[in-house]
Amino acid sequence: MYIKRNYGFWMTFNWSKKPFILGLIYSFVLFGGSYLLGLTVYIPWQPISIIGIAVAFYLGFKNNSSYDRTWEARKIYGGIVNSSRSFGAAIVAFVSGPKSDELIKELVYRHVAWLTALRHQLRLSRPWEHSEERLKGRYSPTVCEAYTDKLELELVDYLSKEEISALNGKTNTATQIMKNQSIRLQELRNEEYFEDFRHMELHQLIVSFFTDQGKAERIKNFPFPRQYASTAIWLTIVFCAFVPLGLLDIAKSMEGWLYWISPVISALIIWVFFLMEKIGDYSENPFEGTYNDVPITSISRGIEIDLREMIDDDNIPPAISDENGFLL
Incomplete structure (x- = not known):
């Protein structure tokens, strides 16, 4: 997530310059061909403007839907923050008996292990995500995390070797860790470290963690419907292909620099529409680890602290600090 006040113009342009460059070349080819060869290939601007309005509305729908996914992801992690604090305060207050300090620390550490495993799972790559941008982004640091030895190395700080060994080969590590947490709470109840009422309160917090995990996994594993995403890009391409032809209709009676400034204006229009499409495209997957995702690493570290x-x-x-204005 970018946390500075604004993206710089050149930073934004560099991220989205390809449509401008291609649009500029395409426009100059058409305008140059019309000027040098006397071609009269143009389309009246009025129908093109109607197409542009329709495409703008469609991009607005896509961007709103993409933003909803990002904002929902942030609300999910906001819920995890609140429930985690409640869980920490509850076990500190509820667990009482021999070696209670050690047991409280064990429960806290296992919860941090769950946060760690969930973070790694949500950062796994999916076919529809921008994994290539995540790995080679010019401005953002590399934040891709996956099921590698790195996860086990992190879990060593929070779980026993026996518990980590039991997690090997499991499909959903975070779920198994939270299951172990629930079993451990039942064992402590059986040993009368707290009574039934407090046990049920703690179990309700376990339920809330599973609920928030499931919500996050729903966003992660169910992409923005491909028919909407694909239609947006193809409509943008069709409209932008017509833009220089429409400007030719306006510029055909112009002379000198006014004629040759038209391809630049055409390229700017193309850039604006593709920029809108690209913003929506990069907001669809808030856990992919690119420029505008939810900073789940930073949030998880805050909970741990x-x-x-x-x-x-x-x-x-x-606490996690930003790198070049980006927070992990």
Whole structure:
């Protein structure tokens, strides 16, 4: 997620310059052919403007839908933040008995392990995501995370070797960790570290974690419907192909620099429409780890700091800082 006040113009242009360059070349070819060869290939601007209005409305629909996915993802992680704080405060207050400090620390650490595994799962690549942009982005750092040894190396800080070994080969590591948390809470109830009422309160928080995980996985694993995404790009291409032909109709009576400035104006119009389409396209997948995704690494670290401070833990890691204005 970009956290500075505004994207710089050149930063935005560099990210989206390809349509402008191609549109400029295409427009100059048409205008040059008309000027040098005397071709009269043009289309009246009025019908093209009607197509442009229709495409703009369609792009607006797509962008609104894409923004809804991003905002829902942020609300899901906001819910995880609130429930995690409630869980931390509850176990600190509820768990009472022999070795209660060790048990509280175990429960907190297992919850952080769940956050870590969920973060890795949500950053796995999907065929419809911009994984190539995530890996070679010019301005943003690489934040792609996957099921590799890196996950196990992180889990070592929070779980026992036996529990990590039991997770090997599981399809959904985060789900298994939360299942283990639920089993452990039942064991503590059986050992009378807290009574039934408090156990049920803790279980309701487990339910809320599963609910938020499922919501996040729904966004991750169900793409923005491809028929809407595909139609948006093809309509934009069709409209932009007509733009220089429409400007030729207007510029055919112009002379000198006014005639040759028209291809530049055409390229700007093409760039604007493709930029709108691209913004929607890059907002569809808020967990893919590119320029505008939800900063789940930073949010997870914030939760970890809160919970570990509740138990006065040692060696608490610092908050995630931005890199070139991007927050992971």
